[in-house]
Amino acid sequence: MKFFIDHNLPPRLARAINELCGEDHLVIHLKERFDQSTPDVEWIRTLASEGGWIVITQDRLKKADHEKEAIRRSGLILFNLDKQWAKAEFWDKSHRLVQWWPYIIEQAERISGGAAFRVRWRMGGKATFEQSKL
Numbered sequence: 001m002k003f004f005i006d007h008n009l010p011p012r013l014a015r016a017i018n019e020l021c022g023e024d025h026l027v028i029h030l031k032e033r034f035d036q037s038t039p040d041v042e043w044i045r046t047l048a049s050e051g052g053w054i055v056i057t058q059d060r061l062k063k064a065d066h067e068k069e070a071i072r073r074s075g076l077i078l079f080n081l082d083k084q085w086a087k088a089e090f091w092d093k094s095h096r097l098v099q100w101w102p103y104i105i106e107q108a109e110r111i112s113g114g115a116a117f118r119v120r121w122r123m124g125g126k127a128t129f130e131q132s133k134l
Contacts, residue, residue, distance in 0.1 A: 001108060003027040004047060006057035007036055008086075013094050017101060025105065040067040048074035054108045055079070056097075058086050075114040079104055080132060084121035096121065103127035 005014035007030045014029035021027055030036065034043050040059070044067065047053040054077045059067065071078055085093060100119055107117060107129055117129040 001025045001105065002053050004033075004043075004053050004055050005029045006040075006055065006059060007031065008058040009056065009081075009093075009097075010090060013090075013097065016094065017098065020098065020101070041070040044070040044074050044076065048076055051075075053077075054104075056104070057081065071116065072114070077108050077111050077114065078116040078132075079108075079119050079129075080116060081119045082121050085119075088121070096123075099123060100127060103129075 003017075003025060005011075005017075005027065009029070011029040011031050014027050014032075018025075018027035030038075030043065034046075044055075047055070055071075056079045058081045060083065081097075085096070088096070100123065104119070116132040118132050119129065
């Protein structure tokens with residue numbers, strides 16, 4: 001599987017998760033493929049045309065947002081980190097994402113075609129995802 005980490009998460013976190021995945025999965029940061037100023041709609045279209053990408057983002061997708069519409073049409077799988085993630089310090093955020101990672105992989109493996117899921121800050125007793133309407 002190929003995972004794409006959006007610019008609102010640190011590149012070093014993407015590199016760390018990529019190392020933890022070994023050869024099982026590829027995890028890259030936006031900066032590894034695109035200029036940081038690349039409009040979201042552009043990289044979404046590029047990833048969609050390549051197929052097989054799963055996007056991890058902290059973006060708040062608004063109802064009339066062009067990015068949300070691009071995701072809807074792309075067929076990509078999107079994991080959107082809940083708003084609490086944006087307030088967290090680097091090490092707390094890193095810890096949580098690594099903790100969630102096996103469940104993100106498992107959920108992504110179950111899906112064919114496009115879908116969006118919210119990743120809560122707190123995992124609770126069982127890691128579950130809420131499907132988001134695009």
